[in-house]
Each structure stands twice: as C-alpha cells, then as structure tokens.
Amino acid sequence: MSDTFDAYDDDGNRYAVPVRRSYINTSDLSGPGRIEGLPSFHLSGGGAVNRIDDQTFEIVATGKRLTVRA
Template identity: 50%
Template sequence: MVTDQFKAKDDAGNVYQVVVHRNSINTSTLNGPGSLAGLPDFRLSDGRSLNRLSQDVFQIVQTGTKITRV
C-alpha cells in the first residue's frame, strides 16, 4: 500500500515524484490476528527503484542519479 509521496530533485534540476510503499507483515498466532508494517520500498512514480542513501537522499537504481527530497 502507498504510505507517502513526495518530490525530489537531482543536480540538473529535474523533479521526480517518489512513492513510498509499505506492505503489511502477518503476525497472527493461535491467540489471534496481528500485523506489523514492513520496511518501506521507495520507487519513482514511473516504477523505477530507488536506494535510500540517507534521510533525504536517494539513488535511482537504473541510472545512478542521486536525488534529494525537496
């Protein structure tokens, strides 16, 4: 599920839309249902994958371009 969206910019001034997906992890037991939020998955709106380098800096996997949250 999409949990967040924000804009990021590269050094050339190009603006990208970052979409954060987070899946739910089933932690149900015999005592009852349960779930936890999984790790975030960062992608561009066009589906390209991102690696998170720091709190606000990401790298586009396919191109190596670094982008910064604005």
C-alpha cells in the same frame, strides 16, 4: 498504503517518488496481528530507488542521486 514525496536531481528536475508500505502478518493462536514492514521506493514510472539517508536517494538504473528539499 502509499505516500509520495518529491525529490530533485542536481539539475533541478523533479521526481515523484511513491513509498510502498507492506505489512507482515504476525497472527498466531491468540489472534490476529500485523506489523509494518520496510518501505520500498520507486519512481512514479516504476523504476527502483534506493534510500541513502533521510534526504538522499539514488535511482538504481542510472545511479543519479536525488535530494528531498525541506
């Protein structure tokens, strides 16, 4: 499953940030199961993005900060 949001740098440039969600298999002898794992963030071009807080992200390769606008 994947969602995407827009974030902006201090110069007003827009970046599309896809959110990748993974699931952890919790199946056991009583049956199948799964839980959602931690999301990961990347630029649409593939570069990694770290989450600072709910509204702030940082591009790993450049250290550039991005902000989600309400």
